[in-house]
Amino acid sequence: MRNKLSAKAILIPTISLFLICLVVTALLALTNNVTADKIAENEAQSKENSMFAVLPDAAGFDELEADVMYQGKDKDGNIVGYAISTSTQGYGGQVKVMTGIDTDGNIVGVDVFYNDDETPGLGKNTSNDDFRSQFKGLSAKEDIVVSKDSTGGGAQTIDAVTSATISSRAVTKAVNEACDKFTEYTAKEAK
Amino acid sequence: MAKHGYLKEFTKGIVKENPVLCLVLGTCPTLAVTTSASNAIGMGVAATAVLICSNAVISALRKVIPDKVRIPAYITIIAGFVTIVQMLVKAFAPAINDSLGIFLPLIVVNCIILGRAEMFAGKNPVLPSILDGLGMGVGFTAALLCMGIIRELLGSGSVFGVQLLPFKILIFILPPGGFFVFGMLIMLANKLNTRAGREVKTTPCDGCPMAANCSQKAEKCGEKEAAEHVD
Amino acid sequence: MLIKSLVAVFLAAILTENYVLCKFLGICPFLGVSKKLNTAFGMSVAVTFVMVLATAVTFPIYTYVLVPAGIEYLQTVLFILIIAGLVQLVEIILKKYIPSLYKSLGIYLPLITTNCAVLGVTMLVLQKVDSTTLYDYTYLHALINAFGAGIGFMVAMVMFAGVRGRLESADIPKSLKGLPITLVSAALTALSFLGFAGVVDKLIPLS
Numbered sequence: 001m002r003n004k005l006s007a008k009a010i011l012i013p014t015i016s017l018f019l020i021c022l023v024v025t026a027l028l029a030l031t032n033n034v035t036a037d038k039i040a041e042n043e044a045q046s047k048e049n050s051m052f053a054v055l056p057d058a059a060g061f062d063e064l065e066a067d068v069m070y071q072g073k074d075k076d077g078n079i080v081g082y083a084i085s086t087s088t089q090g091y092g093g094q095v096k097v098m099t100g101i102d103t104d105g106n107i108v109g110v111d112v113f114y115n116d117d118e119t120p121g122l123g124k125n126t127s128n129d130d131f132r133s134q135f136k137g138l139s140a141k142e143d144i145v146v147s148k149d150s151t152g153g154g155a156q157t158i159d160a161v162t163s164a165t166i167s168s169r170a171v172t173k174a175v176n177e178a179c180d181k182f183t184e185y186t187a188k189e190a191k
Numbered sequence: 192m193a194k195h196g197y198l199k200e201f202t203k204g205i206v207k208e209n210p211v212l213c214l215v216l217g218t219c220p221t222l223a224v225t226t227s228a229s230n231a232i233g234m235g236v237a238a239t240a241v242l243i244c245s246n247a248v249i250s251a252l253r254k255v256i257p258d259k260v261r262i263p264a265y266i267t268i269i270a271g272f273v274t275i276v277q278m279l280v281k282a283f284a285p286a287i288n289d290s291l292g293i294f295l296p297l298i299v300v301n302c303i304i305l306g307r308a309e310m311f312a313g314k315n316p317v318l319p320s321i322l323d324g325l326g327m328g329v330g331f332t333a334a335l336l337c338m339g340i341i342r343e344l345l346g347s348g349s350v351f352g353v354q355l356l357p358f359k360i361l362i363f364i365l366p367p368g369g370f371f372v373f374g375m376l377i378m379l380a381n382k383l384n385t386r387a388g389r390e391v392k393t394t395p396c397d398g399c400p401m402a403a404n405c406s407q408k409a410e411k412c413g414e415k416e417a418a419e420h421v422d
Numbered sequence: 423m424l425i426k427s428l429v430a431v432f433l434a435a436i437l438t439e440n441y442v443l444c445k446f447l448g449i450c451p452f453l454g455v456s457k458k459l460n461t462a463f464g465m466s467v468a469v470t471f472v473m474v475l476a477t478a479v480t481f482p483i484y485t486y487v488l489v490p491a492g493i494e495y496l497q498t499v500l501f502i503l504i505i506a507g508l509v510q511l512v513e514i515i516l517k518k519y520i521p522s523l524y525k526s527l528g529i530y531l532p533l534i535t536t537n538c539a540v541l542g543v544t545m546l547v548l549q550k551v552d553s554t555t556l557y558d559y560t561y562l563h564a565l566i567n568a569f570g571a572g573i574g575f576m577v578a579m580v581m582f583a584g585v586r587g588r589l590e591s592a593d594i595p596k597s598l599k600g601l602p603i604t605l606v607s608a609a610l611t612a613l614s615f616l617g618f619a620g621v622v623d624k625l626i627p628l629s
Contacts, residue, residue: 012257013257013259013260014260016255016256016257016260016264017260017263017264017267020252020256020264020267020268021267021499021503024267024268024270024271024499025271025496025499027271027275028271028274028275028278028495028496028499029493029495031274031275031278031279031495032278032495035278035279035281035282038282038283039278039281039282039285042281042282042285043285046285087552091619093292093549094549094552114289116289116290116292117292119364119365120226120227120346120347120364121226121346121347121359121361121364122361163361166619215601218449218450218453219446219447219448219449219450219538220446222446222449223445223446223447262506263503263506266502266503266506266535267499267503270498270499270502270503271499273498274495274496274497274498274499277498278495293542293545293546293549296497296498296541296545297447297538297541297542297545299498299502299541300502300536300537300538300541301538302450302536305536362613365612365616366443366444366446366612366615366616367609367610367612367613367616368609369446369609369612370605370606370608370609370612371605371606371609373605374598374601374602374603374604374605374606374608374609375602377601377602377605378597378598378602381597381600381601381602382597385597
């Protein structure tokens with residue numbers, strides 16, 4: 001076996017494999033060049049759509065913290081509220097939520113803009129309006145709980161999507177995180 | 192090859208050698224992404240695109256690629272196309288990318304693609320290879336769509352998002368439902384095949400590129416080894 | 423906290439995120455090599471070994487080479503080649519230095535290159551780094567996750583081999599024989615894993 005392994009027998013496969021890798025890499029770099037802008041644009045677009053959805057009064061947004069917190073302003077430049085993006089661990093994977101809070105500290109809207117790892121028909125229903133609209137009008141100053149976890153059933157409770165408590169909790173947690181970010185920010189501004 | 196021959200390369204993948212139901216290849220995506228009909232189509236089309244491209248390139252390079260590094264070369268080419276498809280999907284159909292998730296890059300290890308490269312494209316000219324890829328891709332998509340429609344209809348009460356049934360049996364879109372529906376479909380395929388007098392494949396991976404040293408061999412080797420130990 | 427999160431990652435990988443029964447990765451060997459208990463076990467050990475080794479190599483390469491260089495898109499090509507190379511390397515090393523181990527694991531190694539569970543583990547763990555907010559998802563977590571995934575694979579394989587053992591002596595309708603009945607029993611096995619939903623969060627509350 002050993003004497004069969006001439007330099008040629010080793011070199012030719014190695015070189016051809018190397019060439020294939022090189023060509024493939026070059027092609028990938030090329031495709032990446034073509035699509036990278038479009039992909040970034042898509043992501044920015046979906047985020048922007050989500051921001052306008054949770055803060056419908058805003059005409060434009062200023063970035064306060066990159067990728068996390070945005071300040072919404074109306075046409076005259078008055079601050080109408082904040083759109084805050086948070087993510088938590090759901091049942092199958094990441095859940096990304098955009099929360100809109102007005103200047104008085106009330107939640108205006110919640111948008112679940114990524115929950116594709118959740119179970120279809122269960123956890124994925126957290127992006128349905130029935131579930132999300134429950135957050136509307138709640139206060140950002142106190143924690144929101146899923147009704148299953150609370151004993152009282154106070155004002156700050158929401159009902160989980162049937163058989164999807166984990167996903168519902170994940171969304172609620174993301175909203176609470178956003179509220180904390182809001183409180184933190186307003187406290188800093190007040191100083 | 193006559194015109195008739197080309198047509199055969201195309202149609203065999205759809206019915207007689209359907210990669211999913213008859214050759215039992217690519218089981219992972221078949222089970223994982225068929226929770227809805229639209230997901231199934233997305234996966235099917237993405238895999239078909241990769242299959243056609245990789246079949247064409249591998250067949251064109253079949254005389255250049257040294258036999259020794261055949262498999263790594265095939266894998267590199269396939270992985271390249273998978274990434275290209277992934278980037279295109281991300282750019283032009285981001286919704287599909289989100290719902291297919293990890294299974295889009297995992298097309299790389301879909302046995303159908305490596306299997307066709309090894310069994311067909313590596314031995315045949317470009318045109319039949321493309322037709323073979325197209326046929327297999329269509330067969331794969333059809334089987335996926337079939338699973339997707341059944342699971343979505345029973346599990347969510349809808350097809351392509353259109354509500355049709357007033358009830359839903361959730362278990363069908365959960366993992367157990369996937370196994371069950373797949374089992375039932377294979378049973379149906381087996382029945383039809385037996386009726387048509389064709390040989391029925393009873394184990395998966397029969398058409399797998401690694402079949403030579405795959406499950407069967409492992410199983411047999413295991414048995415042999417066990418027998419040796421007894422001796 | 424670190425230990426707690428490691429245990430949580432490990433248990434989650436085995437139970438709630440079981441790669442075979444919950445994520446549908448590595449179905450081919452699950453259906454193909456689960457007929458006999460000893461082969462199911464041997465295959466699982468080999469898979470676990472390669473999963474940990476592959477994660478050990480791909481995780482730092484992704485974090486310290488691909489991301490800083492901005493060439494994340496080479497991930498799929500690079501990972502599959504690394505896994506293929508690693509499997510070859512392990513095979514050669516085992517053959518030469520630990521022939522006894524090679525004898526028991528060697529036959530399973532070539533099958534693992536195209537096992538999507540291995541590629542899946544190395545890729546999915548990278549998404550977890552971004553989505554885990556409660557604690558830092560470190561290299562150690564990634565390794566534990568890979569190990570857990572392997573053990574989860576083993577649990578599913580061994581359990582299923584047991585189920586299939588019972589099937590051998592059962593009276594099965596003719597058209598269900600072979601793969602269909604195997605899939606139906608896989609459905610029932612997967613059903614039992616659904617019961618684990620949320621169990622890790624309850625056992626090890628991290629927040």
